[in-house]
Amino acid sequence: MIRKAFKMKVYEDKIEEYTKRHNPIWPELKEVLKGHGVHNYNIFLDNNTCFLFGYAEIESEEQWNEIANTEICKKWWSYMANLMETNEDSSPVSTDLKHLFHME
Amino acid sequence: MIRKAFKMKVYEDKIEEYTKRHNPIWPELKEVLKGHGVHNYNIFLDNNTCFLFGYAEIESEEQWNEIANTEICKKWWSYMANLMETNEDSSPVSTDLKHLFHME
Numbered sequence: 001m002i003r004k005a006f007k008m009k010v011y012e013d014k015i016e017e018y019t020k021r022h023n024p025i026w027p028e029l030k031e032v033l034k035g036h037g038v039h040n041y042n043i044f045l046d047n048n049t050c051f052l053f054g055y056a057e058i059e060s061e062e063q064w065n066e067i068a069n070t071e072i073c074k075k076w077w078s079y080m081a082n083l084m085e086t087n088e089d090s091s092p093v094s095t096d097l098k099h100l101f102h103m104e
Numbered sequence: 105m106i107r108k109a110f111k112m113k114v115y116e117d118k119i120e121e122y123t124k125r126h127n128p129i130w131p132e133l134k135e136v137l138k139g140h141g142v143h144n145y146n147i148f149l150d151n152n153t154c155f156l157f158g159y160a161e162i163e164s165e166e167q168w169n170e171i172a173n174t175e176i177c178k179k180w181w182s183y184m185a186n187l188m189e190t191n192e193d194s195s196p197v198s199t200d201l202k203h204l205f206h207m208e
Contacts, residue, residue: 023205025205030207053157
């Protein structure tokens with residue numbers, strides 16, 4: 001199991017909408033995430049900078065990367081694109097963080 | 105159980121030392137953390153900005169805050185103070201992040 005963390009950025013005036021769209025997320029998207037080995041997935045907001053921090057426990061990077069190729073993920077990205085900093089394909093601009101420390 | 109996240113900042117030229125001092129952390133500090141209901145504690149680094157992202161599962165904020173009053177925590181803070189942005193009492197400057205989303 002890999003403990004993965006990454007940051008993304010939400011627009012300041014879209015925080016409320018971003019939160020609303022995640023609670024709940026689409027059942028089909030949840031199913032795809034679970035089917036690709038994603039567990040204990042959390043997103044946190046830094047109110048001062050509008051950075052989002054994702055933390056997830058994943059079975060493999062390969063499965064994680066596969067999610068991007070699913071129809072439901074592409075649909076989700078399009079739906080969310082007006083709320084966040086995104087790339088040309090509507091995927092969120094995302095930076096992986098380096099795991100430095102773990103305590104059970 | 106509360107899923108807690110926060111950010112701190114390490115000095116760029118101290119990243120290696122910061123990592124080294126956490127692997128392993130002092131057994132006495134680990135014991136205090138466990139004794140105060142801290143589980144699955146992880147620290148990640150954003151290489152671009154030197155921000156550290158902490159994620160922990162804690163039993164209560166009260167127990168978490170109590171850690172700051174232990175001798176071993178104060179000793180740890182003094183030991184780490186030359187590596188990080190700190191407050192006057194040597195505690196790391198830390199900003200709590202807001203939990204927006206969770207999936208099991």
